[in-house]
Amino acid sequence: MYQNYIFSGFGFVTGKCEVTNPDIEKAIQDGFFDGLDAERIQQSDKFIEAKLKTPDLTPFEFMAGHLMGFKKRFHVVPFPPRKESYTVAETSLDLLVKAIQKAFDDSGVHPDDIGAWMVGTATPHEMAPGIAETVKCFFTKVDNRTQTMTTASACVGFNINIERALNFLNQHPEFMHVVVAHTEVMSELLLKERDFVPFTTFGDGAAAVIISKIHSEKKEGILHVVNYEDMAMIDFLGADREGNLIMDPRRVKNRAVPNIARVVTELMDQAQWDLESTDLFIPHQTGHAIVHEAAAKLGFPMEKVFQEVQLNFGNLSGASVPASTAYLKETHRWKPGTKIITSVTGLGGELGGFSYMIPEFTKFETKNDDLKGKTALVTGCTGGLGGEISRQLAEKGCRVLLHYNSNHEKAQSVLKTLQHQELNHQLIKANFGVDSEVENLIQTVKTLVPELSFLIHTVAITGSLSKGSEVSDLEMRQVDKVNFANTAKLTEGLSGILTGTVLFTGSIAQDAQFSGSSAYVSSKRALFGFASGFARLQYPKIRCVFYIPGVIDGGMTDVLNQEQINASMQAVGQEKLIPLKDIASRMVKSLYIPKVAQVRSHYEGVLVVRKDGYTKY
Structure with a gap:
């Protein structure tokens, strides 16, 4: 052997960006480049012979091609x-x-x-x-x-x-x-x-x-x-x-x-x-x-x-x-x-x-068990992003606790799509608009698992998306409670059993505020402030990531009008809608891989901030 x-x-x-020979030839004609002696080429025997076979042959194409x-x-x-x-x-x-x-x-x-x-x-x-x-x-x-x-x-x-x-x-x-x-x-x-x-x-x-x-x-x-x-x-x-x-x-x-x-x-x-x-x-x-x-x-x-x-x-x-x-x-x-x-x-x-x-060889057997032995809690599993993140975590061998607000039928359908059912994935119901239900959620998770590897926050409500002057105090308080206050309460309540990463989902509206987003943006900015402080207090025991997706195909596009979508994408330089599976994949990688491709990353203290789809900011 x-x-x-x-x-x-x-x-x-x-x-x-494809650059063809005609592109370079035009740049020469426009004065960008020098060095091509077209007259001399045209007088050469090789060019004359080649042009007989290809009548539209130019001196540049003859030289380059x-x-x-x-x-x-x-x-x-x-x-x-x-x-x-x-x-x-x-x-x-x-x-x-x-x-x-x-x-x-x-x-x-x-x-x-x-x-x-x-x-x-x-x-x-x-x-x-x-x-x-x-x-x-x-x-x-x-x-x-x-x-x-x-x-x-x-x-x-x-x-x-x-x-x-x-x-x-x-x-x-x-x-x-x-x-x-x-x-x-x-x-x-x-x-x-x-x-x-x-x-x-x-x-x-x-x-x-x-x-x-x-x-x-x-x-x-x-x-x-x-x-x-x-x-x-x-x-x-x-x-x-x-x-x-x-x-x-x-x-x-x-x-x-x-x-x-x-x-x-x-x-x-x-x-x-x-x-x-x-x-x-x-x-x-x-x-x-x-x-x-x-x-x-x-x-x-x-x-x-x-x-x-x-x-x-x-x-x-x-x-x-x-x-x-x-x-x-x-x-x-x-x-x-x-x-x-x-x-x-x-x-x-x-x-x-x-x-x-070249040997006789096809391929090694692929393994996909990066998160074997890990447990994650995903909030908002009935949303498109929460559901897809849950599926991808399970594919990698992670046990998933799926939180949902009220739609049991949809939550059950997400649960059924998860691989590795032997890991005992479980549904947990809690209304983030009710303090007592979030407190019960904390106790339920602590009862189910002695350690929690990952906490992924995707739960959020947008509010009515009305103009700022038309948003009531009640709506502001409701959006704030779900998107910020009780998300923070859950994070602090589980901090004693957390061993890995907390991922907070931000919003493109934080950088590209569009008409009707005042309540939503206010709550997400408050969450960012909490995440920054929590990360500092828990470092290095818990790693914290604040992930701001661009406009997702199948995410916020379901509730925004085209004018709001266009304004948001233009503000951050986003070129196209981001497929839901792609952004979920990058968010899952952010839990355990130091760097993630196609994402702009920086630190706010010890908080990792990632912006997906951006070419600005």
């Missing part, structure tokens, strides 16, 4: 990029989280089973801590102590981390899996760039793999990996202190071609493969100039040279090779027995590659 190291899962994402080998790329901001656009755009961290999540979904491996997290980037979202340290916080519980390693490298960062991952797994027999990923927002390096070439070349994206240790009867998976540095390239490819790209294309090409060839030759010798037996060559997706010359130097036929990521997504720096493997998997071309050679070269003269034989 052989101990093998395989890619058990793949993830690949790009920026949201035919000679350079790029058709489109994706950026995190609309094109042409502007500095202010990046303040609300996805970062290299955002892309990374998405790519790693895809890799987990593909592999079946659980984040708790990862022994180390290794990430490379030359465009981090912040200077410190390292991006590997931060991204781990989106997947594991706060007590997870596994290693993280951030590599400040661009084109070769992924390959460097492949070697580190193998060394780690060899040295740590107790672990079976490592995350290796790379992420870049290359477009942000080009803000001061005037030459069209980098814009044609680079895209924004992230890719990740799960490397897993398995045993099988033949040698497969990662066979060999090498990494070197060519110091003659140290000054010709990089970024300055301000983050502006430094690139001398001619000198880079002159060193890159022989470096790629040297690495491939060494790897094929180690694997005892030749050109005929090697099925696929995946080079760093740098463009035709380097790739085609390197392939010719090696003697590889072009049908064995993979460039689809380059053509359709651009040069993704160190994410290029893992993106290529993920793309092959996504397009159902990741076939067992296929022999692959990769080679990369880039920033600072780094170079390397690995050989890989």
